[in-house]
Amino acid sequence: MLLKATTIALIPALILQGNRVKKNILRLDEPAGERIGQMGHGKALSILILGDSAAAGVGVEHQRDALLGSVLEQLQHDFSVQYCLHAKTGYTTSQVTRSLDELETQHFDIVVTSIGVNDVTKLMPAELWIEKQSRLYQQINNKFTPKLVIAAGVPPMQEFPALPNPLAWLFGQYAKKMNQKLDKFVAQQAHMRWIPYDMEQYKQLNLEMAKDGFHPSKAVYQLWAKQVVAHIRDVF
Numbered sequence: 456m457l458l459k460a461t462t463i464a465l466i467p468a469l470i471l472q473g474n475r476v477k478k479n480i481l482r483l484d485e486p487a488g489e490r491i492g493q494m495g496h497g498k499a500l501s502i503l504i505l506g507d508s509a510a511a512g513v514g515v516e517h518q519r520d521a522l523l524g525s526v527l528e529q530l531q532h533d534f535s536v537q538y539c540l541h542a543k544t545g546y547t548t549s550q551v552t553r554s555l556d557e558l559e560t561q562h563f564d565i566v567v568t569s570i571g572v573n574d575v576t577k578l579m580p581a582e583l584w585i586e587k588q589s590r591l592y593q594q595i596n597n598k599f600t601p602k603l604v605i606a607a608g609v610p611p612m613q614e615f616p617a618l619p620n621p622l623a624w625l626f627g628q629y630a631k632k633m634n635q636k637l638d639k640f641v642a643q644q645a646h647m648r649w650i651p652y653d654m655e656q657y658k659q660l661n662l663e664m665a666k667d668g669f670h671p672s673k674a675v676y677q678l679w680a681k682q683v684v685a686h687i688r689d690v691f
Contacts, residue, residue, distance in 0.1 A: 548588055
């Protein structure tokens with residue numbers, strides 16, 4: 456209730472700052488590169504990456520430097536990886552769920568998701584968001600029968616250089632509550648893991664975000680991929 460009341464009180468400032476951010480933020484394209492293919496040698500493994508602009512690799516110029524490419528680079532010497540990237544800038548949880556109809560029903564050993572920022576910008580309550588997330592993961596399980604699902608946490612948007620306060624602070628509060636719900640949800644699913652978006656760790660390692668101040672950089676994607684691969688190796 457307190458967050459809802461605060462949101463209402465901040466509406467005039469949010470509208471002003473939101474319009475200013477949309478006008479001034481640097482627009483980055485999704486990176487070039489193959490989104491479906493095979494790489495590596497060794498044990499057969501299939502991976503599907505789903506989500507929004509971060510899953511799509513915005514912030515770098517080529518998929519080899521994005522999450523997909525960084526995961527493949529770290530797995531290619533031990534696994535023959537069949538991969539598919541299905542992600543688009545601006546996607547919310549509901550849009551990702553609907554977009555699954557575009558994919559054939561098939562098996563993937565691993566599904567990696569990155570979704571939430573665009574739900575935050577719509578000021579979606581965490582209770583509603585986790586309901587939408589639950590429906591998404593149910594559809595993932597039914598359609599792709601994965602042995603492992605890795606969910607990336609919502610980034611702490613109060614730390615995004617592109618966002619001014621109080622907009623950044625408010626987005627950060629929504630992201631925090633979403634992550635609390637996601638953490639509990641994942642803990643109840645035996646085949647799921649989650650990866651918190653640890654901005655403090657990035658700062659300690661002197662890792663900067665992309666030049667738009669809103670998306671991961673190559674170095675951040677590499678660290679994120681390392682966390683994904685650690686879960687994959689633990690299971691497979």
